[in-house]
Amino acid sequence: MKIAVIGGGAIGLLVSAYLADHAQVTLYTRRKEQADQVREHGITLKRKKNVKKVKVDAKVLRLDEAFVHYELIVVAVKQYSIKDIIPYLMKAPKHTSVLFLQNGMSHVTLAKRLPQRTIYLGVVEHGAMKETDDVVTHSGVGITRVALFKGGDLISFQRFHSDVFAFMQENDWYEMLIQKLVVNAVINPLTALYRVNNGEIIHNSYFYKTAKAVFNELHAVLRLKDPTAYWNRVVDVCEKTAQNHSSMRKDLQQQRKTEVESILGYILEEAAKRQINTPIIHFVYNGILGLEDSGSEGR
Amino acid sequence: MKIAVIGGGAIGLLVSAYLADHAQVTLYTRRKEQADQVREHGITLKRKKNVKKVKVDAKVLRLDEAFVHYELIVVAVKQYSIKDIIPYLMKAPKHTSVLFLQNGMSHVTLAKRLPQRTIYLGVVEHGAMKETDDVVTHSGVGITRVALFKGGDLISFQRFHSDVFAFMQENDWYEMLIQKLVVNAVINPLTALYRVNNGEIIHNSYFYKTAKAVFNELHAVLRLKDPTAYWNRVVDVCEKTAQNHSSMRKDLQQQRKTEVESILGYILEEAAKRQINTPIIHFVYNGILGLEDSGSEGR
Structure with missing residues (x-):
């Protein structure tokens, strides 16, 4: 083959x-x-x-x-x-x-x-x-x-x-992609913003709160059928990859373009279509784009 | 004397x-x-x-x-x-x-x-x-x-x-403190979160958007009399101290406690009293507290 x-x-x-x-x-x-x-x-x-x-x-x-x-x-x-x-x-x-x-x-x-x-x-x-x-x-x-x-x-x-x-x-390809999207939308931008490994998102109680806040906005936009199962998946991935740096964090470290458009950008488009307010996701999205432009990691 | x-x-x-x-x-x-x-x-x-x-x-x-x-x-x-x-x-x-x-x-x-x-x-x-x-x-x-x-x-x-x-x-001591509070509430947490100097908050177009989003929530809580004047003050301070690191950024760099409680914590208390929703300020507040705990700068 x-x-x-x-x-x-x-x-x-x-x-x-x-x-x-x-x-x-x-x-x-x-x-x-x-x-x-x-x-x-x-x-x-x-x-x-x-x-x-x-x-x-x-x-x-x-x-x-x-x-x-x-x-x-x-x-x-x-x-x-x-x-x-x-x-x-x-x-x-x-x-x-x-x-x-x-x-x-x-x-x-x-x-x-x-x-x-x-x-x-x-x-x-x-x-x-x-x-x-x-x-x-x-x-x-x-x-x-x-x-x-x-x-x-x-x-x-x-x-x-x-x-x-x-x-x-x-x-179900849609369900499969949405599950990955939710995991990526929570873990990638926050680990990139805070410059921490994946585990800290759930082990640091303050970061945990911000992750939950992002997740709640995701749920409002995507209307997840079983939100608890989705959230548990996020926690599970953080635990299993606790020491890893997310791809978005690595992209910023190496001053490369990130996938924020295809992750949070997609959510924001859906939110606009459905007229749902997502101030936190919008804030995080602009923060990551700003970091891409400033290339400030390690300054 | x-x-x-x-x-x-x-x-x-x-x-x-x-x-x-x-x-x-x-x-x-x-x-x-x-x-x-x-x-x-x-x-x-x-x-x-x-x-x-x-x-x-x-x-x-x-x-x-x-x-x-x-x-x-x-x-x-x-x-x-x-x-x-x-x-x-x-x-x-x-x-x-x-x-x-x-x-x-x-x-x-x-x-x-x-x-x-x-x-x-x-x-x-x-x-x-x-x-x-x-x-x-x-x-x-x-x-x-x-x-x-x-x-x-x-x-x-x-x-x-x-x-x-x-x-x-x-x-007017109240007006004086509120002006400083607004400047600090926008510049300090964002420069600390993004790890950039004060000038980048207004010169990076994405960071500028996030600063404006924080400012809008501040205005909703504090009901500023002349919001344009307050915003111009923020921009002015960013310009005049463009190369400086804010005190909050320095505090995190040196793994010290920050003043986030007396700045954003105060705003959140006022917001709660007046029942005003401030999702972004809440998100930023938890982010800074998380960074204090993780001591992650420079990792």
Whole structure:
């Protein structure tokens, strides 16, 4: 089986390295240097004390790429890069399946426009850190949830399953994405704002209050069916990743753009549509955008 | 003229050093080491390239201190230490005047209980940084506003006036304190949360939006008579102290308790009394308390 993975970030590298145990993987990157590096040396996958080199083919993503012969294309770019990837996917074969692995919700609208018959949406609950262009650390073992978005359900993701890289089939893609969105919307911006690890959000009683306040506004907008279950999920993720730095915190540390648009920006759009007041989410959203602009971490 | 200054922090040292040009000043400190240091070496006052040594007497504040022979007692401790100072002032002569130099409003209630006939309230708009126990840097030249709170208006503060340490007599102590409170309530918590200098609050367009959001809640609670004038004051202070770190930011950097209780805590109490919803101020208040507890600056 041939799989194309688009995106040479932490998630793209991680997924490529693990899928390569079960399939013939080609990683598509934006920069030629990274493609050369991966093609020559493979991907180095670190997990605790294990270090493993995995052979993976790599190419620069070009406009003339037709993605022939692939059974599956995994889209592992950040939410805000999805727009740039769509033109490439438009040219890929209709019978090739596509799996999106983004945070937030806004990629769903773009996914609808694609010609491919079978599209999956997934959420990655692993911790991963890109060390260099060809080295990724699997810093937190979680699972990857996958749900069919449209089409014939051609691929059983169970075949890629392993103890440290598990897949779980979900029935309701909306519910799945919303759960991840709620977790991300609470943990990511607050850990980035306070510059603390995920655990402090629930172990510091004042931060806990602010997390609950953000959550209550999320609930008002999204009308969660079982809010207690959603909140428990937030707490659970904070506990399981207590020592980790969230992706948004890392993005600000490294003066990169964050995913705040696709997380809190989405919530604010929904809030506007439904005419629901969300002063705290609005405040936090502007705070993160301000920090992106000021690049003040570590001053 | 004999003046007692209570409090060996940045403001206590600054005020002692400048008043010593016009009066015989005794600085009362909490720690014996600081009193010894100041009594032996005087106070070193730094401003830009000027360095000046000022002779100032110093004592440890003791419960048997009767404050006899002083014409004026200047209370220059932080808002949250006012409670501890009241018992000492209760024993001071009734004819001695008292000048309070605190942020916030909560010291006003405590000042009412004092036996002294003449009480002034003041706000210090200088930037000052305590370097060591006997060295203070005058990092921003502003003014000290003074208003009579009760009594006979016995002291003309104009007599202590100098080009770099000016005094201004104000008629309405409430208006004066509220103006300072509004400036502090916007600038201090946000600069502490974002870890930026004062100028970024108005020069970063996203931070500006969050400052305006905090201000709007302040206005809803305090019902400011001329909100535009108050907002312009905030902008003006940000511009004039653009490169400075606010006291709250410095407090968190040095893992000290902040004045958030006497600033945002006061606003929240007023909001509760008047049943006004202030979600953003509440969020920011808990964020600052959380940062005090986590001591996360620089992690």
